[in-house]
Structures are given as structure tokens and as C-alpha cells.
Amino acid sequence: EFANVKQTLNLFQTDINQKISxxxxxxxxxxxxxxxxxxxxxxxxxxxxxxxxxxxxxxxxxxxxxxxxxxxxxxxxxxxxxxxxxxxxxxxxxxxxxxxxxxxxxxxxxxxxxxxxxxxxxxxxxxxxxxxxxxxxxxxxxxxxxxxxxxxxxxxxxxxxxxxxxxxxxxxxxxxxxxxxxxxxxxxxxxxxxxxxxxxxxxxxxxxxxxxxxxxxxxxxxxxxxxxxxxxxxxxxxxxxxxRLNDQQKAVEKESAQRLSELETTLNKASQQILIIGVVLVLLLIITGWFIATSVTRPVNELSKNINEIADGNGDLNKELKLSNVTELKEIASGYNTFIAKLRKMLQDIGDTADRVSLSSMSLKEGAEQSNQIVHEQQFETNNAAIAMDEIVAEFNNISTEITSAADLSESIRQKTGVSMERVKDTLDSMGSVVADVEQTSMQVDSLAKGIDDIASAIANINNIASQTNLLALNAAIEAARAGEHGRGFAVVADEVRSLSFNTQQTTEQIEQVMEKLVATTAQVVEAMQRSKNSVDIGQNNARLVSVELNAVLGELDEITEITTAISSSTQTQAANTQSLNNNITQINNATSEISSLSQQTNEQSARLAELVDNLQSLLHVFQASKS
Structure with a gap:
């Protein structure tokens, strides 16, 4: 009732605080x-x-x-x-x-x-x-x-x-x-x-x-x-x-004060009742404790002493408890005696098993040491064989690499020779085009020479016309002089005509000079083109000879490539076989290493097992148990 009242008081106080908050x-x-x-x-x-x-x-x-x-x-x-x-x-x-x-x-x-x-x-x-x-x-x-x-x-x-x-x-x-x-x-x-x-x-x-x-x-x-x-x-x-909130807060505070007063009154009454009940319970506990101390404590102390001796390792497993007149203590003593008998039997069985395990571990250790020695000898031999096979594989690989390099070199030479052949063909085609262009240009130069001749004929005709015009202008000037004052305008015209014919003659002379230079240059061009044509013919012949030589080189390179390919294939086959043998030796060596490792582990486990058996026997000697 006191606990209920106190709990109610706490809940009410919490509720009031929440409401106020x-x-x-x-x-x-x-x-x-x-x-x-x-x-x-x-x-x-x-x-x-x-x-x-x-x-x-x-x-x-x-x-x-x-x-x-x-x-x-x-x-x-x-x-x-x-x-x-x-x-x-x-x-x-x-x-x-x-x-x-x-x-x-x-x-x-x-x-x-x-x-x-x-x-x-x-x-x-x-x-x-x-x-x-x-x-x-x-x-x-x-x-x-x-x-x-x-x-x-x-x-x-x-x-x-x-x-x-x-x-x-x-x-x-x-x-x-x-x-x-x-x-x-x-x-x-x-x-x-x-x-x-x-x-x-x-x-x-x-x-x-x-x-x-x-x-x-x-x-x-x-x-x-x-x-x-x-x-x-x-x-x-x-x-x-x-x-309204102020009114509610005042009402809550008033109600909480009343409830708290009622709860405090109830709590005081409960405290008085608890005090009376506590005094009665204390007297009952004193009387009951004295009775339990005289009838129960002695057998329990004896049982605790035996268990502590067994736990400390100095216990006598042949010693059993006496049975008490109290039913509960009698059952406890009987259970303890049965437990001691079973523990004594189990320790005897563990001792016999430890002796047999000790003998087996010694035999296993000797066999593991012999196996480990044999495995070491075999591993040494397989390591030597693996090293020799690695050297052989390396030699085969070097030979294969050199043959492959030679094949690549011959292939590169063949490709470059093919490129040179193509270039020779292109050169021949270009030279043919040059010859055709030279011939066409020569024909055009011939046509140009004929045109120059035609221009020279036209210039000669112009010179004749200019001479005749000059004569006509001179005659006109004479007639104008005769006419006197009336022929003065005609004289001016005749003067202009004569001046024009004179300029025409000078211009035609300049054109003739230019034409002479053009004729000389044309002749030089024709001669140079002929020389170029001769050079191109010689270059074509040389290019054809180079093409024949390059075809012969390509044939020989093809034969060399076939031979190197055959040698490389054979070398690669031998290298693959050698590598396979080397892999087998490596696998044997790895298996030997694993066997050696297992033998070492077996030896270690045997030593550890012997050590555990010794520890177990020393623990068994702590307990005093007679063999039945």
C-alpha cells in the first residue's frame, strides 16, 4: 500500500508538472x-x-x-x-x-x-x-x-x-x-x-x-x-x-495542493503500519535464523570443504560424505557421492588413453622425420632438374626470338623492296608521261615558230604600208604648200599622217627585235627539250634494269622467309615440349614441397600431442583415486 501510494504520488506530481509545462x-x-x-x-x-x-x-x-x-x-x-x-x-x-x-x-x-x-x-x-x-x-x-x-x-x-x-x-x-x-x-x-x-x-x-x-x-x-x-x-x-490559461493554471495548482495533502496523509498512515510490521518481521527472522544455524549449517560446511579441496587439486576422490537426517541434505550428500564415483572412473579411463596416445605420437614423430629427410633429397634433385630445364627453355626462346627477328627483317626487306618496285613503276609511268609531254610541247613549239614566221610576214607588210603612207603624206604636204593659204589645214593633216607612219615603222622595228629574240629562245627550248627527252629515255632503261633486279631480290627473299618460317616452327615446337617437361618438373617440385610441409606439420603435431599427454598425466596425478 505504501508503494502504491508513493507511485500514485509520483505519477500525480509528474502529471501536474506536465500540465503546468x-x-x-x-x-x-x-x-x-x-x-x-x-x-x-x-x-x-x-x-x-x-x-x-x-x-x-x-x-x-x-x-x-x-x-x-x-x-x-x-x-x-x-x-x-x-x-x-x-x-x-x-x-x-x-x-x-x-x-x-x-x-x-x-x-x-x-x-x-x-x-x-x-x-x-x-x-x-x-x-x-x-x-x-x-x-x-x-x-x-x-x-x-x-x-x-x-x-x-x-x-x-x-x-x-x-x-x-x-x-x-x-x-x-x-x-x-x-x-x-x-x-x-x-x-x-x-x-x-x-x-x-x-x-x-x-x-x-x-x-x-x-x-x-x-x-x-x-x-x-x-x-x-x-x-x-x-x-x-x-x-x-x-x-x-x-x-483562460491563467485560470486553468490556478485551478491545477489548487487541485494539486489538495491531492498532495491527501496523499501525504495516506503516506504517513502507511509509514506507521510499515514500521509495526517491520518490528514483527525482525523478531521472526531472528528466531528462524537460530534454528537454521543449528540444523543445516554443519552438513553444508562439510560439503563445501570437500568441494573446495577438489577444486584446489588436493581433494581425495576416495572420501565420501555421511548421510544426514534432513531429507534435503541427505539427497545432496547422496548426489555428491555418486558424482565423486563417476569422476574417479573417468579419470582412470583418461589416464589409460593418455598412455596409448603417448606411444602413438612417438611412432608418428619418427615416421615423419624419415619422410621429411627423403622429401628433402627428392626436392634437391627436382630443383636441379628444373634449373637445367629453365636454361634449355631460355636457349630455345633465344633461338626462336632470333629466327623471328630474321623473319621480320626479311619481311621488312621484302615490303621495302615491293615499295621500291612500285616506285620504279611509278617512275617509269612518270617518265612516259614526261616523254609524251615533251613531244607535245615540241609540237606546240613548232606551231609557235610557224606563228612567229606569220607575224614576221605581217610586220613586213605593215612596214610596206607605213612606207607608202609616208610617201603619200609627203606628196600631200607638197600639194598643200602649193595651195598656199587654202591648203594650210590639209598640210596639218598630212603632217599628222606622216608622224603616225613614222611611229608605226619604229614600233614594227621593235616588234621585229622582240620576234628575233623569241625565235632564238624557241630554238633553245627545242634543243633543251630534246636533251630532256634523251635523259628520260636513259632513265627509263635504268629503271627497267632496276625493276628486274628487284624482282630477283624478291624471289630470294621469299625463299629465305620460307626457310626461316620452317626453322621457327620447329624451334617453337621443341620449346613447347621443353616447357611442358619443365612444367611437369615444377609440379613435382611443388608436390614434394607440399609433402615436406605436411611432414613438418605432422612432426610438430606429434610433439604438441606428446606435450598435451604429459600435461594430462600431471593433472591426473593431482587427484587421489585408486584403480578399481
Whole structure:
């Protein structure tokens, strides 16, 4: 009961500790979660502040875009009105010209001119005050104003004055400038309107983009607010859970204190009971011990003494125990006496067997020594025979190697001779080709010589023509001199013809010189080719003689190769037979070595066996046992 109470107390204490540990861990987890929630709420606050700043910045940018878009719209309207005013001015100018040219009444035109001039001046002033948004717009605006100032106004004055003064020539000149000048002005105006419209579109696009960003910021702000509300709810839930865990921990501690108090009371009662039972058990054990000491201890001590003497090697196996009156001790003494009788009989049998084993081991040792001596003598003889056979095999191998080298050398010479034969054949073929080429070249040189002769004939004809042309030019010069002033041009032509014929003669002389050198060179080439042909014929004859000699060498090499092959085959056969015999001797030698090793092992085992028998007999002499 005391053990059960103590075990229950330990289990309850362990359970309480586990529960408190779990509650502490859960509280730590809740604290970590609350810390994370607090950090996330701080992040959300920072994000909300950043979004608020961005919203304010975008609102300012949007207001600026609206203002700039409004200014751009005003600017576009002013430019449109100015272009319309200029178009009406051009139309009124042509109307005034038509009235003046038809001699009509122009009194009604000038008030309209004055009104239009005032309107255009106001528009130009408003246009000049509008600030450009880009460098391109500023350049076009400046070009537009300079064009109006430097071209439109002077042109209007020139047209009106010429019409008033009825100077129609000046009007005609100025009127031709009106349409292209206004066209150029309209082009600048439309370019400016295009730039302003592009700015308006850009402002509208940017305004739409800012509006979409503002809406996106509003959505993000709403999402962050929802996330913050959710975090607040989670934080409240965690606070509720933390309060519950605190309540549970207090309840567990209160319950554990009550249970521990009850268990301590039970444990105190069990301790008192155990103390009383222990005193009673001690008295019973003292009485029982005295009784056992007087009736059991004496026979047991005697049995222990005999067993210790046998274990120490000084025991008397002929001594037996007396039987006691106690049943258990009587059975033990009877078993001990039977064991001693069997042990005594077994030791006598072991002694007889050890004597017989000792005699057998001595006989086995003598036989092993004789076998070992015979094996050593036989191993010495087989070693000598193996050495002699190794020398014979080496000689055969050297002879076979030399014969193989000679066969390889003859084969190499035969191959090289075959290659030389092929080269001689190639040389003969090449020489034949050279002879054919020389003959063909000789024919071509002959044709070249004939062509040179034809060229020489043509040059002679050219020289004759040049001489005749020179004579004709001379006659023409004489006739021109006779003609006097009228023949001066003809004399110049005759002079040129004579000069040309003279140059022709000089050129033909140079060609003749070159042709003479070419003829001499051709003759030398023909002679050299003939010498080459003779040399090639001699080389062909020598190559044919070399081919015949090489064929004879190939035949002799074939005979040498057959003889060396036969000798090598025979030598290899003898070497193989010798090697087989050497292998047999080696196997005999190995078998002899194994027999020697076995004899040595047998001798060692016999000595070891004799030693074991001596040890066994010395152990048997320790025990005192009479032979039955």
C-alpha cells in the first residue's frame, strides 16, 4: 500500500508538472503571437502613414495637372481663335482687292479691317502671355510670332498701299505672295495646335493615371484597415485565451495542493503500519535464523570443504560424505557421492588413453622425420632438374626470338623492296608521261615558230604600208604648200599622217627585235627539250634494269622467309615440349614441397600431442583415486 501510494504520488506530481509545462508553453506561444500581432500592427500603421502621404502627394499632382490641363485648353482655344482671325483677314484682303480692282465702293471694308486688326492684336497679346510647356512649343510659338511680325504685317501694308495708289504692278507682285505666305503661317499654327493637343492628351493620360493610383491607394487603405481590425480581433481572442490559461493554471495548482495533502496523509498512515510490521518481521527472522544455524549449517560446511579441496587439486576422490537426517541434505550428500564415483572412473579411463596416445605420437614423430629427410633429397634433385630445364627453355626462346627477328627483317626487306618496285613503276609511268609531254610541247613549239614566221610576214607588210603612207603624206604636204593659204589645214593633216607612219615603222622595228629574240629562245627550248627527252629515255632503261633486279631480290627473299618460317616452327615446337617437361618438373617440385610441409606439420603435431599427454598425466596425478 505504501508503494502504491508513493507511485500514485509520483505519477500525480509528474502529471501536474506536465500540465503546468504545457500551460507555460501555450502562454509563451500566445505571448509570441501577441508580439507578432503588435509588430504587424505597427507595420500597418507605417503603411497607412505612407499611403496617406502618397495620397496627399497624388492629390497635389492631380490638382496641378487639372490646372495645367485647363491652361493648355485655354491656350488651344486662343490659338484656334487666332487662326480663325487670320483666315478672315486673308479673306477680307482678297475681298478688298476685288472691290478696288472693280472700281467699287471700299468704304465699308475699312471699319471691318480696323475691327479685325483690334481683335487680332488682342489675340496676339493673349497668345504672347501663354507660357509654353516645352522647348518645342516655345520654338514654334516664337517662329509663329516672328512670322506674323516680319512677313504678314509688311505683306498686308504692301498690298493695301499698292491698291490705294492703284499701283497694280506692285499689287500683282505682292498678291502672288499672299497665298503661300498665309499657307506657311497656317502650317506653323497647326503645328503649334498639334503640340498643344499632344500635351492635353498627355495631361489627360497622366490625370487618369493619378486617379487610378488614388483609387488603388484607397483600396490599399481599406485593406489595411480590414487587416488591422482582424488583428485587433485576434489580439482580443488571444487575451481571452491567455486569461483562460491563467485560470486553468490556478485551478491545477489548487487541485494539486489538495491531492498532495491527501496523499501525504495516506503516506504517513502507511509509514506507521510499515514500521509495526517491520518490528514483527525482525523478531521472526531472528528466531528462524537460530534454528537454521543449528540444523543445516554443519552438513553444508562439510560439503563445501570437500568441494573446495577438489577444486584446489588436493581433494581425495576416495572420501565420501555421511548421510544426514534432513531429507534435503541427505539427497545432496547422496548426489555428491555418486558424482565423486563417476569422476574417479573417468579419470582412470583418461589416464589409460593418455598412455596409448603417448606411444602413438612417438611412432608418428619418427615416421615423419624419415619422410621429411627423403622429401628433402627428392626436392634437391627436382630443383636441379628444373634449373637445367629453365636454361634449355631460355636457349630455345633465344633461338626462336632470333629466327623471328630474321623473319621480320626479311619481311621488312621484302615490303621495302615491293615499295621500291612500285616506285620504279611509278617512275617509269612518270617518265612516259614526261616523254609524251615533251613531244607535245615540241609540237606546240613548232606551231609557235610557224606563228612567229606569220607575224614576221605581217610586220613586213605593215612596214610596206607605213612606207607608202609616208610617201603619200609627203606628196600631200607638197600639194598643200602649193595651195598656199587654202591648203594650210590639209598640210596639218598630212603632217599628222606622216608622224603616225613614222611611229608605226619604229614600233614594227621593235616588234621585229622582240620576234628575233623569241625565235632564238624557241630554238633553245627545242634543243633543251630534246636533251630532256634523251635523259628520260636513259632513265627509263635504268629503271627497267632496276625493276628486274628487284624482282630477283624478291624471289630470294621469299625463299629465305620460307626457310626461316620452317626453322621457327620447329624451334617453337621443341620449346613447347621443353616447357611442358619443365612444367611437369615444377609440379613435382611443388608436390614434394607440399609433402615436406605436411611432414613438418605432422612432426610438430606429434610433439604438441606428446606435450598435451604429459600435461594430462600431471593433472591426473593431482587427484587421489585408486584403480578399481
Amino acid at each position: 504545457q500551460l507555460s508553453k501555450q502562454k509563451q506561444d500566445i505571448s509570441k503571437k501577441k508580439s507578432l500581432l503588435s509588430e504587424e500592427k505597427q507595420k500597418i500603421s507605417r503603411l497607412k502613414e505612407s499611403i496617406s502621404r502618397d495620397k496627399h502627394k497624388i492629390s497635389s499632382q492631380k490638382e496641378d495637372m487639372i490646372e495645367r490641363s485647363f491652361q493648355t485648353g485655354q491656350k488651344s482655344g486662343v490659338v484656334y481663335l487666332l487662326m480663325e482671325s487670320l483666315a478672315r483677314g486673308e479673306k477680307m484682303l482678297w475681298e478688298y482687292a476685288a472691290i478696288k480692282l472693280s472700281n467699287g465702293d471700299d468704304s465699308g471694308v475699312f471699319p471691318r479691317f480696323k475691327q479685325l486688326k483690334t481683335e487680332r492684336s488682342n489675340l496676339m497679346m493673349a497668345f504672347s502671355f501663354l507660357e509654353p510647356q516645352s522647348d518645342e512649343e516655345a520654338q514654334v510659338k516664337m517662329a509663329f510670332m516672328e512670322f506674323v511680325k516680319n512677313k504678314i504685317k509688311p505683306l498686308l501694308k504692301e498690298v493695301i498701299l499698292s491698291l490705294r495708289n492703284e499701283d497694280y504692278v506692285s499689287y500683282d507682285i505682292a498678291s502672288k505672295k499672299i497665298t503661300p505666305t498665309y499657307a506657311e503661317l497656317y502650317k506653323l499654327g497647326h503645328q503649334l495646335i498639334k503640340i498643344i493637343n499632344a500635351q492635353t492628351k498627355a495631361f489627360d493620360s497622366l490625370r487618369d493615371e493619378l486617379r487610378s493610383k488614388e483609387e488603388e491607394f484607397v483600396k490599399q487603405e481599406q485593406q489595411l484597415q480590414e487587416r488591422e481590425n482582424k488583428l485587433n480581433r485576434e489580439e482580443q481572442q488571444l487575451t481571452i485565451i491567455e486569461n
